[in-house]
Amino acid sequence: MPAGTFNLTDDFRIEQGATFSFTITITTSAGAIYTLTGATAAAKLRETKASSTSTSFTCAVAESTGIITVSLTAVETAAITITSGFWDIELTEGTTVTRLLEGEVEISQEVTK
Numbered sequence: 001m002p003a004g005t006f007n008l009t010d011d012f013r014i015e016q017g018a019t020f021s022f023t024i025t026i027t028t029s030a031g032a033i034y035t036l037t038g039a040t041a042a043a044k045l046r047e048t049k050a051s052s053t054s055t056s057f058t059c060a061v062a063e064s065t066g067i068i069t070v071s072l073t074a075v076e077t078a079a080i081t082i083t084s085g086f087w088d089i090e091l092t093e094g095t096t097v098t099r100l101l102e103g104e105v106e107i108s109q110e111v112t113k
Contacts, residue, residue, distance in 0.1 A: 009102060009103045010102075010103045011104045012105060013106045013107075014045075014077055014106070014108065015077065016108060016110035018074055020072045020077055021069060022069075022071075023068065023069050024067070024101065025065075025067050026067075026091070027066060035066065036061050036068070038094070039061055040061060041059035041061050041089060041090065041092070041100075042059055042092070043059055044056050045057070045087045046085055047082040047086075049086050057071060070089060078113075084106050085105050085107070086103070086104055087102065087103060087105050088101065088102035
């Protein structure tokens with residue numbers, strides 16, 4: 001498990017109908033790249049934290065570089081019907097699950113369709 005501070009807040013805005021993507025780089029407390037061999041990541045967006053429906057982000061883990069790419073296609077963002085919500089991302093290594101980031105999301109409604 002990488003050393004450092006987790007469960008940080010990162011709020012952002014998703015533009016409905018546009019491609020959305022960002023990266024997270026996992027490092028050790030000394031600043032070295034943390035190898036994510038065998039690790040997986042999952043991220044979801046919900047209108048409320050207790051909502052039964054969600055939108056799943058695609059999470060691609062680059063094991064040797066410690067980089068997780070989190071994304072939604074333009075088709076996926078166009079299908080989002082809420083105007084705001086909550087999100088988080090969790091890293092799974094074996095049986096250990098760590099929440100890396102969480103926050104609020106604003107959805108900018110698409111006009112050009």
